[in-house]
Every structure is written in structure tokens, then in C-alpha cells.
Amino acid sequence: xxxxxxxxxxxxxxxxxxxxxxxxxxxxxxxxxxxxxxxxxxxxxxxxxxxxxxxxxxxxxxxxxxxxxxxxxxxxxxxxxxxxxxxxxxxxxxxxxxxxxxxxxxxxxxxxxxxxxxxxxxxxxxxxxxxxxxxxxxxxxxxxxxxxxxxxxxxxxxxxxxxxxxxxxx
Amino acid sequence: xxxxxxxxxxxxxxxxxxxxxxxxxxxxxxxxxxxxxxxxxxxxxxxxxxxxxxxxxxxxxxxxxxxxxxxxxxxxxxxxxxxxxxxxxxxxxxxxxxxxxxxxxxxxxxxxxxxxxxxxxxxxxxxxxxxxxxxxxxxxxxxxxxxxxxxxxxxxxxxxxxxxxxxxxxxxxxxxxxxxxxxxxxxxxxxxxxxxxxxxxxxxxxxxxxxxxxxxxxxxxxxxxxxxxxxxxxxxxxxxxxxxxxxxxxxxxxxxxxxxxxxxxxxxxxxxxxxxxxxxxxxxxxxxxxxxxxxxxxxxxxxxxxxxxxxxxxxxxxxxxxxxxx
Numbered sequence: 257x258x259x260x261x262x263x264x265x266x267x268x269x270x271x272x273x274x275x276x277x278x279x280x281x282x283x284x285x286x287x288x289x290x291x292x293x294x295x296x297x298x299x300x301x302x303x304x305x306x307x308x309x310x311x312x313x314x315x316x317x318x319x320x321x322x323x324x325x326x327x328x329x330x331x332x333x334x335x336x337x338x339x340x341x342x343x344x345x346x347x348x349x350x351x352x353x354x355x356x357x358x359x360x361x362x363x364x365x366x367x368x369x370x371x372x373x374x375x376x377x378x379x380x381x382x383x384x385x386x387x388x389x390x391x392x393x394x395x396x397x398x399x400x401x402x403x404x405x406x407x408x409x410x411x412x413x414x415x416x417x418x419x420x421x422x423x424x425x426x
Numbered sequence: 427x428x429x430x431x432x433x434x435x436x437x438x439x440x441x442x443x444x445x446x447x448x449x450x451x452x453x454x455x456x457x458x459x460x461x462x463x464x465x466x467x468x469x470x471x472x473x474x475x476x477x478x479x480x481x482x483x484x485x486x487x488x489x490x491x492x493x494x495x496x497x498x499x500x501x502x503x504x505x506x507x508x509x510x511x512x513x514x515x516x517x518x519x520x521x522x523x524x525x526x527x528x529x530x531x532x533x534x535x536x537x538x539x540x541x542x543x544x545x546x547x548x549x550x551x552x553x554x555x556x557x558x559x560x561x562x563x564x565x566x567x568x569x570x571x572x573x574x575x576x577x578x579x580x581x582x583x584x585x586x587x588x589x590x591x592x593x594x595x596x597x598x599x600x601x602x603x604x605x606x607x608x609x610x611x612x613x614x615x616x617x618x619x620x621x622x623x624x625x626x627x628x629x630x631x632x633x634x635x636x637x638x639x640x641x642x643x644x645x646x647x648x649x650x651x652x653x654x655x656x657x658x659x660x661x662x663x664x665x666x667x668x669x670x671x672x673x674x675x676x677x678x679x680x681x682x683x684x685x686x687x688x689x690x691x692x693x694x695x696x697x698x699x700x701x702x703x704x705x706x707x708x709x710x711x712x713x714x715x716x717x718x719x720x721x722x723x724x725x726x727x728x729x730x731x732x733x734x735x736x737x738x739x740x741x742x743x744x745x746x747x748x749x750x751x752x
Contacts, residue, residue, distance in 0.1 A: 415642025425535035
């Protein structure tokens with residue numbers, strides 16, 4: 257099947273020790289793993305680096321003195337359920353649950369219904385974040401950034417804050 | 427699961443593979459004799475629009491339903507027009523410096539919803555024909571999409587396009603340095619051709635979040651009205667009759683685990699029961715009525731701010747359509 261994309265390593269950066277925080281698949285118990293990116297799921301094919309960062313905190317509470325104090329998870333493409341994803345490998349059901357990384361607030365917590373803001377770092381792909389799994393309910397548009405600008409960083413609106421469940425290209 | 431590529435996607439890949447080299451080779455821009463790649467961003471006809479979401483649902487229990495706030499929302503069609511115009515103007519600007527880039531056309535990765543309201547799935551699923559095939563999932567063509575790829579740019583192209591020496595791809599990357607002020611004697615725009623395109627189109631600092639915020643509030647408020655609570659309870663009773671214990675349409679997709687790949691028979695059975703129970707209880711119509719009533723009031727309460735947003739949207743989309751004709 258498709259190979260797993262390795263996430264881009266942070267170069268010299270204002271963020272302290274981001275490289276140390278890349279969490280690879282951690283087995284919770286047999287057949288279930290925790291990952292901080294859907295691109296780490298063996299059957300998920302990300303044709304590019306994950307570009308939609310889901311932040312535990314809202315924008316105002318995410319940084320201090322130029323460094324991130326929040327944790328985040330990284331997604332790419334269409335995600336049916338921020339809870340995670342399952343697939344049968346032979347007769348075994350393998351489950352991958354999505355969690356925030358270990359950078360700061362919200363470390364290693366489950367992502368679904370638990371985020372305050374989103375950063376879209378793509379130059380070309382727009383996204384929608386949905387209230388319910390399976391792309392249900394109200395949605396919020398997170399546009400791609402301009403070529404000259406930083407990632408687009410939006411707080412989730414009050415309906416979606418800590419109530420976000422899926423995402424889709426837009 | 428095999429990856430399906432549309433013919434349009436293959437064409438775009440081929441175009442970008444034939445790629446992006448500076449055709450100036452140290453000379454200032456030459457005149458028309460030099461063969462140029464036709465800017466792909468201009469040809470929205472190359473994009474497969476059959477998967478685009480409809481402005482208003484044309485099938486199922488939400489057929490014909492359109493909420494009041496939708497008149498103030500940015501649509502998928504709008505965003506495609508704006509993205510295409512942005513790339514078109516950037517292409518022209520870069521050509522002024524003798525640089526040639528083929529940007530991909532927008533509109534290749536449509537969502538299942540034309541705007542924030544997400545009518546086909548706002549109250550959960552409503553389309554029985556889709557449910558019979560896909561359960562709670564979407565058709566293949568709008569799931570597991572590949573995304574759109576930007577071409578690799580040379581250092582010169584980056585500097586002229588962005589006014590910076592590099593493109594920041596991640597929040598973890600350091601802030602890029604400013605580009606030199608000129609390229610081959612010609613001044614580089616502030617924020618490069620990309621910034622200049624924004625200024626031409628009037629698209630800097632667009633913020634439609636008010637409409638989105640209100641739309642979310644009307645959904646949660648309408649859900650709490652007695653009429654909708656009663657309808658949801660009736661729906662839940664109906665589902666119980668089919669053997670499913672579930673309190674709300676927003677939890678129905680969790681009754682049977684959804685695995686990647688084809689939906690199970692069990693998932694399809696739940697999805698079909700879900701929709702049939704919505705039909706017999708008139709849940710969608712009842713919820714839509716309360717939702718609309720609340721939105722009418724929201725519009726009254728925020729009329730001038732919403733009008734200003736609608737005016738802005740009309741202006742930028744108009745500018746974009748005009749630019750695409752040049």
C-alpha cells in the first residue's frame with residue numbers, strides 16, 4: 257500500500273525543540289495506536305506534508321514569548337472523523353486514534369471535540385471543518401494562505417470550538 | 427483502495443511536470459514570439475465540475491432548502507473564482523519579469539457543502555440514494571482526494587512572487603527574509619506579485635467570520651427549541667423501533683463503526699433507517715423552520731454588517747471575473 261509520509265522536520269526555529277516532539281505510533285493496546293497525524297496511518301495516503309494544524313488552544317493562548325505553549329496535531333486532506341480511523345488488516349481490526357503532540361497544553365489528549373484553533377499552511381488547499389463526524393452540521397471555512405504570508409490561523413467559531421469532528425478539502 | 431484520477435487531474439499533472447523553468451535566461455521579457463505555456467489557471471473549463479456541491483440540494487429531504495444566511499455566505503464557486511483570478515493575475519505579473527509559472531486551476535477538490543450551512547448534511551444525512559450506496563460516507567470522487575499541488579519554484583520566482591527569499595510551509599519554519607528590492611532592474615512589488623494580485627482584486631484581509639459564527643449559533647439554538655427537541659425525540663423512538671438506541675441524529679453515524687473502504691451492510695442499514703425516520707417525523711422540515719426563524723432575527727440584528735460583507739463579496743467576485751477575462 258502507500259508508504260507513510262515522514263513529517264517535515266523543523267529547521268532552526270523560534271519554536272523550542274519541535275523535533276523532539278514528533279510522536280510516532282504508540283500502541284495503546286493490541287490493534288489500537290495513537291498518532292499525531294493522519295499521515296502516520298498506514299492506509300492513509302497523504303500526497304504532501306500535513307498542512308492543517310489543529311491547535312489545542314485558541315490563537316491568543318497558543319504562544320508565549322515567540323514559542324508555542326500549546327500542543328497540536330497535523331492533518332492532511334479529508335478526515336471523516338477526528339476520533340481516528342479503523343480498517344481490517346486481514347481479520348484484525350486496526351484502529352488509529354488521533355492525539356495532540358506533547359509540546360504543551362493539551363499534550364497527548366484526544367483531538368476530537370477538543371481544539372481551539374486551526375492553522376492552514378497550504379498555499380493552495382482550502383479546508384472546511386465540520387461540527388459532526390462524517391462532514392455533518394455547521395462548517396467553518398479555513399482558506400489557504402497567500403504566497404507571501406504566514407499560515408492562516410483562525411480560532412474555531414463558538415459552535416465548533418471543542419466541538420470539531422471532521423474536515424474536508426474545500 | 428485504488429486511487430482514481432480524473433482526466434483533468436492527469437492533464438494538470440502533465441502540465442506541471444512539463445514545468446516551470448524561467449524562460450528569461452537572464453534577458454528582460456521578450457515579446458510575443460516566444461512560446462509560452464498557456465496559463466492553466468485561466469482554464470476553469472479543464473476542471474471536472476460534476477463533483478462540485480450544488481448551491482441548494484436537489485435530492486433527498488433537504489431538497490430545495492436554503493437558509494436565510496446563505497445569501498451572505500461565500501460559496502464554493504466564489505472561492506474557485508477568486509483563487510483562479512489570483513493565480514491568473516500572478517501569472518501575468520510574473521510574465522512582466524520574464525518569469526513563467528503554470529499554476530494549477532482551482533476547483534479540483536470540492537467539499538460536500540457549497541457553503542458554511544452544509545445543507546445536505548446540516549441535520550445529519552438526508553439523501554437516501556447516497557445512503558443506500560455509501561452509508562454515512564461520501565462518493566469516492568469526493569473522498570480521499572489528492573489535493574492540489576503547487577509547482578516547485580526557482581529562487582527568482584519565489585522572490586518575485588512573494589517579495590521574500592523563501593516560502594514558509596509550516597508554522598515551525600522561520601520567518602522568511604525580504605527579497606532584494608529589484609529583479610534584473612525591475613522593482614519587485616511589496617509582497618511580490620502575490621501581494622500585488624491581492625491589491626488588484628481587493629482581496630486583502632477578507633473576513634467573513636461573522637456569517638459563519640451566526641450560522642453555527644442558529645444551528646445549536648434551533649436544536650434546543652421545543653419543536654425540534656420533540657421531533658428529535660420522535661426520531662429517536664422511530665430508530666428504537668428499528669432496533670437502534672440513539673438519542674440524536676448527530677450520534678447516528680457512531681452506531682456502527684465506520685471503517686475506511688466500502689461501508690458495511692450494517693452501516694448502510696442504519697443510514698437508511700436514519701433517513702426514513704427523519705422523513706416520517708418530518709424532522710428536517712421542522713428543524714429547518716426553527717433554524718430559518720432564528721436566522722431571520724440574526725439578520726435583523728446584524729443587517730448593516732452583513733450587508734457590508736455581501737457588498738464586499740460581490741465586489742471581489744466581480745473583480746475576479748473581470749480579471750479572468752483579461
